[in-house]
Amino acid sequence: MTALAVASRRAAHLILDSPAILDDPFAVPLLGTAFHADPVRHADPRARAFRAFIVARSRYAEDNLAFAVAAGATQYVVLGAGLDTFACRNPFPNLAVFEVDFPATQEWKRGMLRSAAIPEPANLTFVPLDFEHRTLKDGLAEGGFHANLPTFFSWLGVVPYLTLPAFRSTLDLIAAMPVGSGITFDYALSDEELSPTLQRARKSLAARVAAAGEPFRLFFRSEQMENELRSAGFQRTEQLDSIEINQRYFSNRSDGLALPEEGLGKLATAWVE
Incomplete structure (x- = not known):
């Protein structure tokens, strides 16, 4: 359900927002005729904020991927890929893409690709x-x-659903990769860094995802996340809050699409040097 919700918001962004932060020509066709970008529902301020975060985090990940490829990376691993379409849009001919997800989720996605007549790229491996x-x-x-x-x-869109040992084991694996490797992810802030209003908003969101069988489990303070990344062995790190994301991706827009200055989470990138 979360994968479908994320994909729907990426598709809605292409239809309702201009200019697009993430240019994804496969987003709408993949969802098929069942998708409808209801302008009223998607105009809700919470819906717009969530949509902005969804497209910004994908754009941020792909920007960092481009830096990695320029520095010599030849493999891209999408953890918890869901309905991600980067492999279909891959501009790097020598980049191998690996999508990691639960078997049933991958079969569902591959069925959607077939229904949309979108061929599976030759340089994509489903794991x-x-x-x-x-x-x-x-x-x-x-x-x-x-x-x-x-x-x-x-x-x-994965870390909040993990246990701390699972999160750390993945970081340890990536930090042990060759120089030039890296990772981009998003994470949920702990209550100590949220205002009372945002705490209530998160409680409401947590109830909805728990009811869908995907409860939130893991939250971090910003300083704690920095310590986690350094302890894993990463040498260079970056964290972006909502204000910094807006400055990077939503400046000078005529449609006003942006994140609220206070957000429920952050984007993070860590590099092996």
Whole structure:
């Protein structure tokens, strides 16, 4: 359900917002005729803010991927890929893409690709992975991933649903990759960094995702996240809050699309140097 909601907001962005932060010509076709960008529903301030965050985090990840490729990275791993379409838009002919997700989710996505007549790219490898039975390292190895090559990872919309050990084990794996490797992800801020209004907003959101069977589990303070990244072994890090995201991606827009100055989470990137 969360993967579908995210994909719907990426598609709505292309129809309702101009200019597009994330140019994704596959977003609407992938969802098929069932998708409708209701301008009234999507005009709600909360809907606009969520849509802005969704497209900004994807754009941020892909911007960092471009930096990594320019520096020599030849592999891109999309963790919890959902309905991500980067592999269909991949502008880098020598970049191998690995999408990691639960087997049932991947089968659902592949069925949607077939229904939309979108061919699976030749340089895309699906890595079906049930984390209760296999490690990420083993799953990637079975998919033909080369652990000795610089690799960039994206991990969007996943961290809040993890346990702390699962989060740390993934960071440890990536931090042990060759120089030039890195990761972009988003995370949820702990209550200590949220205003009472945002705490209430998060409580409402948490109730909705829990009812859908995907409860929030993991929250961080900004300083705590920095410590997690440094402890894992990353040498260079960056964290963006809502104000910084707005400055980077939503400045001087005539449609007013932007994030509220106070947000429920942050974007983070860490590099192996």
